[in-house]
Amino acid sequence: MTTISLQASPSDAGSWLRLARKCETAGFDALLVADHPGAAASPFVALAAAAAVTSTIGLGSYVSNAGVREPILLAADVATLDVVSGGRARLGLGAGHTPAEWEAIGRHRPDVAGRVRRCIAVAEAVRALLDGEQVNADTPEVTARAARLIGPRPVRERVPLTVGTGNSHLLRWAGANADVVGLTGFGRTLPDGHTHQTRWRRDEIEAQLGHIAAGAHGRDDPPQLEALVQKVIVTDDAEADAAGISAALGMTVAELLATPFVLIGTEAEILSAIAEHERRWGVTRYVVREDALDPLTPVLGELSPLQYEGPST
Numbered sequence: 001m002t003t004i005s006l007q008a009s010p011s012d013a014g015s016w017l018r019l020a021r022k023c024e025t026a027g028f029d030a031l032l033v034a035d036h037p038g039a040a041a042s043p044f045v046a047l048a049a050a051a052a053v054t055s056t057i058g059l060g061s062y063v064s065n066a067g068v069r070e071p072i073l074l075a076a077d078v079a080t081l082d083v084v085s086g087g088r089a090r091l092g093l094g095a096g097h098t099p100a101e102w103e104a105i106g107r108h109r110p111d112v113a114g115r116v117r118r119c120i121a122v123a124e125a126v127r128a129l130l131d132g133e134q135v136n137a138d139t140p141e142v143t144a145r146a147a148r149l150i151g152p153r154p155v156r157e158r159v160p161l162t163v164g165t166g167n168s169h170l171l172r173w174a175g176a177n178a179d180v181v182g183l184t185g186f187g188r189t190l191p192d193g194h195t196h197q198t199r200w201r202r203d204e205i206e207a208q209l210g211h212i213a214a215g216a217h218g219r220d221d222p223p224q225l226e227a228l229v230q231k232v233i234v235t236d237d238a239e240a241d242a243a244g245i246s247a248a249l250g251m252t253v254a255e256l257l258a259t260p261f262v263l264i265g266t267e268a269e270i271l272s273a274i275a276e277h278e279r280r281w282g283v284t285r286y287v288v289r290e291d292a293l294d295p296l297t298p299v300l301g302e303l304s305p306l307q308y309e310g311p312s313t
Contacts, residue, residue, distance in 0.1 A: 001284070002274055003029035007062050008290035009041045013049070021049035023057060023293065027300040030058030030090060032287060033080070035065060038104050044077040051085035057286070060090025062287060063164040063182065067118050068105055069098040071125035071135065072147045079130060079154045087155035091126065092182070094164040095119040097189045097196075099230045116170050117141050123163065130159050161164045164228065166199055168211045174223060175215025180285060183208060185261040198249055200259040209281055226285035227260035227277070232292035234299075238265035260286070268300050274303070 006028045010016030023031050031050055033043035043061035051059055059081060064074060082089035095115040096102075102109040110118065121141035128135050135147040163174035164182030174181045183205070187197030199208065209225070216222040235241045239253050242264050246256040254264060260277045263270045263286070277283040288296060 002278065002286070003033050003249035003284070004286045004288060004296060004300060004303070005030035005058070005062075006290060007032045007034060008293075009033055010046045010049070016046065016049065017053045018241050019290070019293075020054050020057070024054045026293065026297040027303075028057060029285070030060060030295075031091075032060050032062035032092070034097065035061040035063065035069075035092075037065075037068065037101060039098075039100075044081050047081055047089075048084050050136065051081065051088065055086070058090050059085050059088050060162070061092045063092035063094040063162065065096030065098075065101055066093050066122035067107060067110070067115055068101050068107075069122065071122050071129060071144060072149070073140060074122070075126045075129035075149050078126070078159055079149055079152050082154040082156060082159055083152045089154065090160050090162060091130070091159050092162040092164060093119060093123050093126070093134070094182075094184075095170060097186075104111065112167065113169075116167055119163075119165075119170060120173050122230055123161065123173075127161060129179075130154055162226065164210060168208075171208055172215035175212035175217075176219065177215075178223045180226050181212050182226045182228060182259070182287070183283070184228050185259070198261070200249070200251065200261050201255055201256065205259070205281060224285055225281065225283045226287060227283050229261055229263055229286050229288045229292070231262045231264065232288050232295055233262075233264045234270070234295040235264065236266060238269060263292075264294075267302070270296075270299055271302055 004024050006021055020031055033046050034040050037041045047059040065155040078089050078091050079133050099109045118141045125135045125142055125144060135144045137144045160179040162180040162182050163178040165171055166184050166186040184224055185200050187199045189196050233241045238257060242253045242256050246253045257264060260283050
């Protein structure tokens with residue numbers, strides 16, 4: 001079954017709680033909050049508030065920067081959210097990319113390899129802490145001495161882990177260890193530290209999926225694949241609405257409309273694209289921005305009955 005989650009952030013209490021209720025009623029799978037300390041709301045505080053006015057929707061950061069989050073603090077936040085939400089927390093991690101987030105805590109942003117090593121080390125430590133294990137580590141990536149999450153303990157036996165990345169090494173690790181791999185479509189980080197080159201073409205997507213498959217080799221339960229959607233436009237003229245975006249990215253309109261990182265077209269065309277992404281790549285999960293809530297609500301009602309006939313010839 002295909003699921004769609006909503007990434008949003010609070011600006012005031014009333015509108016945030018209304019958004020959480022509306023998101024759940026519409027049928028979104030989860031409400032997610034970006035984690036950029038100093039530039040965005042604290043995800044776990046915001047999600048705890050959302051938990052108080054909802055009962056079924058998943059809740060998680062999307063995604064926490066493992067480079068600036070310490071394992072025991074992150075594990076405590078996730079476990080507490082799981083308790084106050086009645087078992088609905090999600091753990092989302094990434095290697096991070098914004099230099100200011102390291103500078104704010106007195107560190108320099110490591111190179112790509114260093115950020116990936118840190119992300120893996122933090123993910124392993126948080127996973128162990130949530131599983132009730134004691135963590136001892138003294139490495140360049142993580143230091144922990146007799147760290148243990150005594151309480152509160154998560155409600156569920158396993159809080160699902162999402163790793164969001166476009167890095168080949170981290171994709172392989174996520175293939176072997178994560179519950180969900182978040183395909184970001186991000187390439188090289190640009191000099192501003194915030195924006196990225198895109199990796200949205202078919203060959204680029206399939207290269208990323210190859211790394212995930214290599215990591216997942218031998219798993220009985222390979223991770224689910226999730227795409228971070230950058231643009232949702234419900235329109236009767238998909239090609240016209242896609243033209244400006246594709247030109248800015250140096251892609252053809254056909255290439256853009258084929259990628260899972262945008263959903264552009266009529267409701268029927270979007271449903272058809274979602275079905276094609278599953279057939280071609282196995283993508284069954286999506287994360288969209290807050291402005292997609294109303295346009296996609298009618299589409300959500302049509303996802304459950306979708307039947308996939310298997311690979312086409």
